[in-house]
Amino acid sequence: MVCVGAGPASLTVARDLAALGYEVIVYDGEAKAGGFIRTQIPRFRLPESVIDEEVGYIMNLGVEFRSGQRIESMRELLTQGHDAIFVGCGAPRGRDLDIPGRVEAAAHIHIGIDWLASVSFGHIHQVGRRVIVLGGGNTAMDCCRSARRMGGESVTVVVRSGFDEMKASPWEKEDAQHEGIPIRNYLVPVAFIHIEGQLCAMQFQKVRPEIDANGRRQLLPTGEPDVEIDCDEVLIAVGQENAFPWIERETGIEFDRWGLPKLDPKTHQSTVPKVFFGGDAAFGPKNIIWAVAHGHEAAVSIDKMLNGEDIQDRPLPATVMISQKMGIHEWSYGNDITNAARNKVPWAPAALTLNNIKVEVELGFDHDLAMKEAERCLNCDVQTVFTLDKCIECDACVDICPMDCISFVANGEEADLRQRLTAPALNLTQDLYVADGLKTNRAMVKDEDLCLHCGLCAERCPTGAWDMQKFLLEMTHAGPGCRSGAGLPLKVAA
Amino acid sequence: MQSTDIRQPDYFHKVVDCQWACPAHTPVPEYIRLIAAGRPADAYMVNWKSNVFPGVLGRTCDRPCEPACRRGRVEETAGHTPEPVAICRLKRVAADTKGDVSTLMPPPPKSSATASAWSASARVRRR
Ligand SMILES: Cc1cc2nc3c(=O)[nH]c(=O)nc-3n(C[C@H](O)[C@H](O)[C@H](O)COP(=O)(O)OP(=O)(O)OC[C@H]3O[C@@H](n4cnc5c(N)ncnc54)[C@H](O)[C@@H]3O)c2cc1C
Ligand code: SF4
Ligand code: SF4
Ligand code: SF4
Numbered sequence: 103m104v105c106v107g108a109g110p111a112s113l114t115v116a117r118d119l120a121a122l123g124y125e126v127i128v129y130d131g132e133a134k135a136g137g138f139i140r141t142q143i144p145r146f147r148l149p150e151s152v153i154d155e156e157v158g159y160i161m162n163l164g165v166e167f168r169s170g171q172r173i174e175s176m177r178e179l180l181t182q183g184h185d186a187i188f189v190g191c192g193a194p195r196g197r198d199l200d201i202p203g204r205v206e207a208a209a210h211i212h213i214g215i216d217w218l219a220s221v222s223f224g225h226i227h228q229v230g231r232r233v234i235v236l237g238g239g240n241t242a243m244d245c246c247r248s249a250r251r252m253g254g255e256s257v258t259v260v261v262r263s264g265f266d267e268m269k270a271s272p273w274e275k276e277d278a279q280h281e282g283i284p285i286r287n288y289l290v291p292v293a294f295i296h297i298e299g300q301l302c303a304m305q306f307q308k309v310r311p312e313i314d315a316n317g318r319r320q321l322l323p324t325g326e327p328d329v330e331i332d333c334d335e336v337l338i339a340v341g342q343e344n345a346f347p348w349i350e351r352e353t354g355i356e357f358d359r360w361g362l363p364k365l366d367p368k369t370h371q372s373t374v375p376k377v378f379f380g381g382d383a384a385f386g387p388k389n390i391i392w393a394v395a396h397g398h399e400a401a402v403s404i405d406k407m408l409n410g411e412d413i414q415d416r417p418l419p420a421t422v423m424i425s426q427k428m429g430i431h432e433w434s435y436g437n438d439i440t441n442a443a444r445n446k447v448p449w450a451p452a453a454l455t456l457n458n459i460k461v462e463v464e465l466g467f468d469h470d471l472a473m474k475e476a477e478r479c480l481n482c483d484v485q486t487v488f489t490l491d492k493c494i495e496c497d498a499c500v501d502i503c504p505m506d507c508i509s510f511v512a513n514g515e516e517a518d519l520r521q522r523l524t525a526p527a528l529n530l531t532q533d534l535y536v537a538d539g540l541k542t543n544r545a546m547v548k549d550e551d552l553c554l555h556c557g558l559c560a561e562r563c564p565t566g567a568w569d570m571q572k573f574l575l576e577m578t579h580a581g582p583g584c585r586s587g588a589g590l591p592l593k594v595a596a
Numbered sequence: 597m598q599s600t601d602i603r604q605p606d607y608f609h610k611v612v613d614c615q616w617a618c619p620a621h622t623p624v625p626e627y628i629r630l631i632a633a634g635r636p637a638d639a640y641m642v643n644w645k646s647n648v649f650p651g652v653l654g655r656t657c658d659r660p661c662e663p664a665c666r667r668g669r670v671e672e673t674a675g676h677t678p679e680p681v682a683i684c685r686l687k688r689v690a691a692d693t694k695g696d697v698s699t700l701m702p703p704p705p706k707s708s709a710t711a712s713a714w715s716a717s718a719r720v721r722r723r
Pocket of ligand 1 (some may be wrong): 106107108109110111112129130132136137138139141143171172173174190191192193194218231240241244377380381382383387388389391393453546655657658
């Protein structure tokens with residue numbers, strides 16, 4: 103089979119299938135594999151050695167990587183007789199901004215993702231003294247922090263929306279601000295101001311948010327005078343688009359009106375049965391972990407298809423339950439609850455990191471911090487498992503539970519039942535664990551919402567009606583497990 | 597309400613907030629315990645199987661698991677600033693301290709039989 107592009111989605115497909123003995127060929131226009139992980143994410147967040155190592159584990163499985171080979175025609179690829187084709191070509195096009203001055207001052211204005219790639223390849227080493235970054239997503243955050251390291255003394259991020267609506271993760275925004283980069287909100291770009299092509303400032307209109315009649319947020323001009331911000335260079339990071347110029351219409355691969363391939367959301371199959379899509383190329387730009395998840399699903403589809411199975415018939419995850427009981431009050435997991443606050447990851451000194459774009463900012467947890475942080479985990483996979491016919495309704499578990507999770511009440515409809523629990527939950531996304539049919543005709547109802555998995559209920563119960571059991575769930579990836587039909591049965595080990 | 601059928605994989609999966617929220621459904625508490633037990637190589641392999649790029653993701657993941665983490669909800673209820681477990685950066689710890697994992701990796705397959713043997717043995721090792 104063939105993967106187009108060597109980003110995380112394709113590499114996941116390659117790993118899952120190569121390990122099974124499939125012949126996998128991966129094409130990428132770039133010299134090295136990794137996709138955006140390699141070309142976009144700046145080195146101060148991710149050293150290249152980490153990429154080399156983890157791409158290496160996949161290549162070592164016998165994957166054939168054809169580097170520097172861009173696929174220019176899907177039609178031609180389809181004639182080469184491959185059993186399956188996975189398209190993981192990403193969303194490679196950065197949006198531009200068509201406002202006055204854009205063309206004239208073009209030499210000092212760059213598309214963010216193209217600029218980051220040039221920085222990553224070492225084609226660009228410096229930036230103007232005063233830099234404006236347009237956009238509020240993670241790309242904008244990487245642009246501003248990179249610019250800060252390449253001679254940008256005054257770097258400003260300018261965003262149309264408010265601070266809280268910005269697409270960047272909260273920690274990315276914090277990291278940028280921590281490096282002395284101001285973020286200015288509610289400013290809409292109006293024009294690039296230049297003198298004969300020499301960029302000198304940008305003009306912005308001030309706006310404020312307002313909810314319209316349909317409940318949608320709109321940005322309305324405040325009527326105040328426009329704002330000018332001086333600059334020598336501008337990086338445009340206002341979004342990414344999909345582009346498939348190499349996939350010809352006549353191949354039968356259909357696209358929707360947003361230019362995205364028509365896919366089965368579960369199987370990732372396109373309108374041409376042997377062509378699958380995943381990662382940013384499938385449903386628009388997301389992130390690495392989604393690309394990986396898509397890759398696993400597509401690999402399952404391809405493996406089943408090539409074994410003549412119905413790819414709609416998806417495998418269930420494999421689950422195992424193991425009691426954690428070792429002695430009367432002893433468990434094989436740490437059930438003490440620490441009150442410690444989250445530990446901060448130490449940073450390298452700013453003097454070092456702001457002067458060299460390749461120095462990783464975060465140092466990572468050291469051993470002691472890692473141990474402390476690990477202790478904060480509540481072991482939510484160690485489940486409270488209730489055995490109805492052992493319960494003598496003594497209420498000992500109800501009394502001991504520090505979070506009032508357990509109630510013995512008359513059964514009812516969920517909404518009604520929830521109100522009659524000892525401590526009705528505010529968060530309704532966690533289910534109620536109901537065991538109906540106790541001797542007194544009541545039901546045991548445990549609200550999973552705030553359970554600490556501390557095991558006190560099981561320690562206190564005189565009859566062992568509660569047990570703490572580790573629930574290990576693994577997704578069924580491509581391979582024999584996904585082909586057996588219904589997936590692996592759940593085993594309960596005592 | 598109907599009595600809960602705890603054999604449905606989704607039921608207890610949902611209780612593991614982080615794993616449910618992770619698009620690749622990484623068994624988070626399993627690897628965190630392995631780190632705490634001084635077994636970073638095993639913690640790495642649990643991740644490697646699920647998310648393929650533990651060292652990369654341990655530094656860069658968008659971490660949909662962290663806003664979902666139960667620890668945050670519990671702390672909020674107790675009146676503290678809600679702070680989830682640093683799930684992502686603990687993944688990095690596994691990657692940074694694992695040592696040589698080449699022998700734990702599946703061998704380049706000569707036939708599909710070797711590969712299936714690997715996935716079976718990897719499951720057993722985990723327990
Ligand atoms: C600046 C920036 C920072 C980011 N930071 C993060 C982050 O910290 N965390 C996170 O989770 N996500 C981040 N992302 C998003 C993440 O990089 C992507 O979601 C992810 O890489 C998508 O993976 P993919 O496999 O779909 O494709 P990509 O990683 O986009 O890889 C696609 C590959 O296909 C190749 N290709 C394209 N067309 C062809 C063709 N016709 N023939 C051959 N090869 C082709 C390209 O050269 C490229 O190497 C960031 C994105 C950007 C732009
Ligand atoms: S494990 Fe702890 S918090 Fe959860 S129900 Fe039992 S006693 Fe309550
Ligand atoms: S402590 Fe045990 S026996 Fe008593 S009510 Fe709770 S589950 Fe039933
Ligand atoms: S405390 Fe957070 S990290 Fe630990 S198992 Fe629960 S949800 Fe996952």
